[in-house]
Amino acid sequence: MKINWNKQSIFLLGLLTIVLGLLFYFGNQSVIEAAKQSYESSNRILNDQQMLLNDVNEIEGSEDTLLEELESLNAVIPSHADPSQWMESIKNAADSSQLTIESLNSIEDSIESEATEANGMIVTIPYQLTVRYENLNQLSVFIDAIYQLTQKTDITAISYEQEEGKEASLMLTTYTQSSNLE
Structure with missing residues (x-):
C-alpha cells in the first residue's frame, strides 16, 4: 500500500x-x-x-x-488521717532494731499545721517518740529504718544519751493529704 x-x-x-x-x-x-x-x-x-x-x-x-x-x-503521703499503719511500721522498725518503744505521743503544733493546711493540700503531724536502746548501733539502725518507711517521715530532732542502755527522744513529722489526690 x-x-x-x-x-x-x-x-x-x-x-x-x-x-x-x-x-x-x-x-x-x-x-x-x-x-x-x-x-x-x-x-x-x-x-x-x-x-x-x-x-x-x-x-x-x-x-x-x-x-x-x-x-x-x-x-x-496518705489521704487519710489514721496513723495506725504508720505506727505499726514504727513498731516493726523498732522491733527489727531491737529497741523498746517507751512512748509515742502526738504533739499539737497548731501554728505549723495551720500554715501547712493554708498553703496546700498537705497536713503535717508531729510526734515525739521515746525509745530505749542498749547500744548506739541499734539507734542508728532504727533511724535508718525510719527514713526507709513508705509513708514520708522526717526526723526533726534527736536527743540521746551516749551511755549504753539509755533513752533517746526523737521528734518525728509525718504528712497526710487534706484531700485525696484523684
Whole structure:
C-alpha cells in the first residue's frame, strides 16, 4: 500500500497529531492529575491518622504512668488521717532494731499545721517518740529504718544519751493529704 502525501494528507496528519496531543494533555490534567491529587490527599490523611493514633497510644501510656505515680504518692503521703499503719511500721522498725518503744505521743503544733493546711493540700503531724536502746548501733539502725518507711517521715530532732542502755527522744513529722489526690 502506497500512501500519497499530498497537502490534504499532511494537513489531516497534523490535525490528528494536534488533536491527539490535546487529548493527551487534557486527559492527563483531568483524569491522571485528579487521581494523583486524590492519592496524595489520601496518603496525607493516612499519615495524619497514624500520627493521631501514635499520640493516643502515648497518652494512654502516660495516663498509666501517671496513675502509677499517683498510687505511689498516695502511699508516701496518705489521704487519710489514721496513723495506725504508720505506727505499726514504727513498731516493726523498732522491733527489727531491737529497741523498746517507751512512748509515742502526738504533739499539737497548731501554728505549723495551720500554715501547712493554708498553703496546700498537705497536713503535717508531729510526734515525739521515746525509745530505749542498749547500744548506739541499734539507734542508728532504727533511724535508718525510719527514713526507709513508705509513708514520708522526717526526723526533726534527736536527743540521746551516749551511755549504753539509755533513752533517746526523737521528734518525728509525718504528712497526710487534706484531700485525696484523684
